[in-house]
Amino acid sequence: MTVGRPGRVVRKIILNGTGLLVFAVAVFPVFWMASTAFKPNTEIFSTTPKPLPLDPTLEHFDFVLNGRIAEVSFWEYFRNSALLAVVTVLVSSLLALTAATAVARFRFRFRTTFLIMLIVVQMVPLEALVIPLFLDLKSLNLLNSLGGLALVYIGFAVPFAIWMLRGFVAAVPRELEEAAAIDGAGPVRTFFTVLLPLVAPGLVATSIFSFITAWNEFIFAYTFLNDQDKYTLPIMLQFFFGRSGNAWGPIMAASTLLTIPVIAFFLLVQRRMVSGLTAGAVKG
Amino acid sequence: MLDTAPAVRRPPGRRSSGRARPRRRPHLGPYLLIAPTVAVIAVLMFWPMIQIGIMSFQKVGNRQLRGEPAEQVGTENFEKILGDPFFWQTVKHTVLFAVVAVSLTLVVGTLVGLLLNKLGKRMSAFVAGGVMIAWATPPVTAAIIFSWLFGSTGGLVNWALDLLPDALVGGGWSDHNWFATPLSTYTVLTVCVVWQACPFIAVSVLAGLKSIPGELYEAARVDGSGPWRTFWSITYPMLKPIFLVLLVMSIIWDFKVFTQLFIMSGMANRDAFNLSLYAYSEAFGSLNPKLGMGSAIALVLTMILLVVTALYVRVMVRQGETE
Numbered sequence: 001m002t003v004g005r006p007g008r009v010v011r012k013i014i015l016n017g018t019g020l021l022v023f024a025v026a027v028f029p030v031f032w033m034a035s036t037a038f039k040p041n042t043e044i045f046s047t048t049p050k051p052l053p054l055d056p057t058l059e060h061f062d063f064v065l066n067g068r069i070a071e072v073s074f075w076e077y078f079r080n081s082a083l084l085a086v087v088t089v090l091v092s093s094l095l096a097l098t099a100a101t102a103v104a105r106f107r108f109r110f111r112t113t114f115l116i117m118l119i120v121v122q123m124v125p126l127e128a129l130v131i132p133l134f135l136d137l138k139s140l141n142l143l144n145s146l147g148g149l150a151l152v153y154i155g156f157a158v159p160f161a162i163w164m165l166r167g168f169v170a171a172v173p174r175e176l177e178e179a180a181a182i183d184g185a186g187p188v189r190t191f192f193t194v195l196l197p198l199v200a201p202g203l204v205a206t207s208i209f210s211f212i213t214a215w216n217e218f219i220f221a222y223t224f225l226n227d228q229d230k231y232t233l234p235i236m237l238q239f240f241f242g243r244s245g246n247a248w249g250p251i252m253a254a255s256t257l258l259t260i261p262v263i264a265f266f267l268l269v270q271r272r273m274v275s276g277l278t279a280g281a282v283k284g
Numbered sequence: 285m286l287d288t289a290p291a292v293r294r295p296p297g298r299r300s301s302g303r304a305r306p307r308r309r310p311h312l313g314p315y316l317l318i319a320p321t322v323a324v325i326a327v328l329m330f331w332p333m334i335q336i337g338i339m340s341f342q343k344v345g346n347r348q349l350r351g352e353p354a355e356q357v358g359t360e361n362f363e364k365i366l367g368d369p370f371f372w373q374t375v376k377h378t379v380l381f382a383v384v385a386v387s388l389t390l391v392v393g394t395l396v397g398l399l400l401n402k403l404g405k406r407m408s409a410f411v412a413g414g415v416m417i418a419w420a421t422p423p424v425t426a427a428i429i430f431s432w433l434f435g436s437t438g439g440l441v442n443w444a445l446d447l448l449p450d451a452l453v454g455g456g457w458s459d460h461n462w463f464a465t466p467l468s469t470y471t472v473l474t475v476c477v478v479w480q481a482c483p484f485i486a487v488s489v490l491a492g493l494k495s496i497p498g499e500l501y502e503a504a505r506v507d508g509s510g511p512w513r514t515f516w517s518i519t520y521p522m523l524k525p526i527f528l529v530l531l532v533m534s535i536i537w538d539f540k541v542f543t544q545l546f547i548m549s550g551m552a553n554r555d556a557f558n559l560s561l562y563a564y565s566e567a568f569g570s571l572n573p574k575l576g577m578g579s580a581i582a583l584v585l586t587m588i589l590l591v592v593t594a595l596y597v598r599v600m601v602r603q604g605e606t607e
Contacts, residue, residue: 015399015402015403016403016404016407018399019399019400019403019407019408019410019411020411022396022399022411022414022415023410023411023414023415024414025479026411026414026415026417026418026479026483027414027417027418029418029421029426029429029430029433029479030417030418030421030429032429032432032433032440033425033428033429033432036432044438045437045438046438047443047458048443049438049440049443095320095321095324096321098317098318098320098321099317099318099320099321101317102313102314102315102317102318103314103318105314106313106314106317108314108315111314112601114318114322116597116601117322117325119593119596119597119600120590120593120597121325121329121330123536123589123590123592123593123596124329124333124586124589125539125540125560125582125585125586125589126540127540127542127560127563127564127582128336128540128560128563128582128583128585128586129328129329129332129333129336130564130567130568131336131339131563131564131567131575131578131579131582132331132332132333132335132336132339132579133328133332134567134568134575135335135344135349135575136331136332136335138349151328152328154324154328155324155325155327155328155329156328158321158324158325159325162321212422215422216422216423216424218423218424218543218546218547219542219543219546219564223568234422234424237424237425237428246435248432248435248438251428251432252428252432255425255428255429258422258424258425259421259422259425262420262421262422263417263420263421265420266416266419266420267413267416267417267420270416270419270420270487
């Protein structure tokens, strides 16, 4: 080791200083959003912006939460977003769990084909699919319905959810299942008493991923939904952009309300997201 | 469900530990397990992709939306777009943006990853946590925040640029409209997208760095190798597979960037369109929807991305990721 080498302290200061700088750059835009949300209008449009609100106010949050935005209230948008996200989570987790079990536990023909298909569909430009899916949902009478939108979100969430979950299933030792089988448990019982509890953490991670997929989605909701009472939160944000200037206070308050749960959830599972996304790429 | 049946069926007297784990017999089980997923993906992804192909040779407008059969127009849609300078302008925007954004993301992301690896444990976790916040921000919110930071009234960036000496950045920033020209719009878009994408590169590189045995660096130091040399002869070759994957993923993400540009610039600002915004606007942007034209443009984008995806799949298969 080179303890005590001259310049080591300087080096450490530079490194940590750069680290703090990176932290600041990464966090600043989100901080600025939240800070603006608490500023009265006079401070928002002040010619010399201040980092923190001098005279913090909840008026923008009050306007977003209790005022009527367009024809419906924030809570209706919230309910729509939450409902879509929950349905997406439930169905895609179920599909992902069964498919991941198949992939991690069986060797079968078309297994590799199936895995390649999962990669390919994650690369498809969803923005391009909005055109045919619009027509498909229209002919199924599912346009302008949260159910139709949930269907689309499930399709988007499932491939990555399987990709993420298969590692968790594979990590459960097969001997445990075999032992349960020898003890006379049937496959279904083995699944619920042995496999399910052990993959639960993975299931939480994929659920949060599916939740975020549905919660954040913008363009499909924007295109497919017509009635204001069906709009989701990301669409609601559009209402504050006006021809006569943008209402930045309410926009930032609403954005903060939309963003904070996502960040909180994401920080819970980020480690697993990383390993899911880059699975294997690191093995060298 | 878990294919434990063979173990149960085995006669009690037979030693199950005496031979290798029985090769799992292919039977209906796994196919039943993946069937619902395959159905969902087929209906929601593959069929629409085929539809894009079909519709790009059709005229699909208001009359077709009312239920009339689609009109076959042969290659007319493609002739129209390929002969239109505006289409090539959107291609230019798409490609140039991807090149700049991908390069910046990879370089900055890698530098941050290297930094995270050098920092002490607690500092590293602290910085990584902050960086994650940028990654976790919903694209819609990110676009809104950057529109606000670069806003012409009350925007922080203009204020800061105005404070800097005129000799450095020029004057007259106080009410500069960043969304007036495509170049400056894409500058803001690039900052926004790079800010959001770097963290993923950084944590992936960090994960890769952690997997490199420390002895290699030990040896390099003994041999008197400097940091630059060490990076190119140890770190880079060891991380090459992960760089390849990150490169391909970044290309794919940045080629199809939509939401952020849509929010920053909107559909009215045609000058700043990229391919996906152009396709969307043809299909839904006016009272006279041209879904066939939109599909033709979307098909061009999809084809480009499929080529990139093929590269990605090759890398993944070669690394045994699908085994």
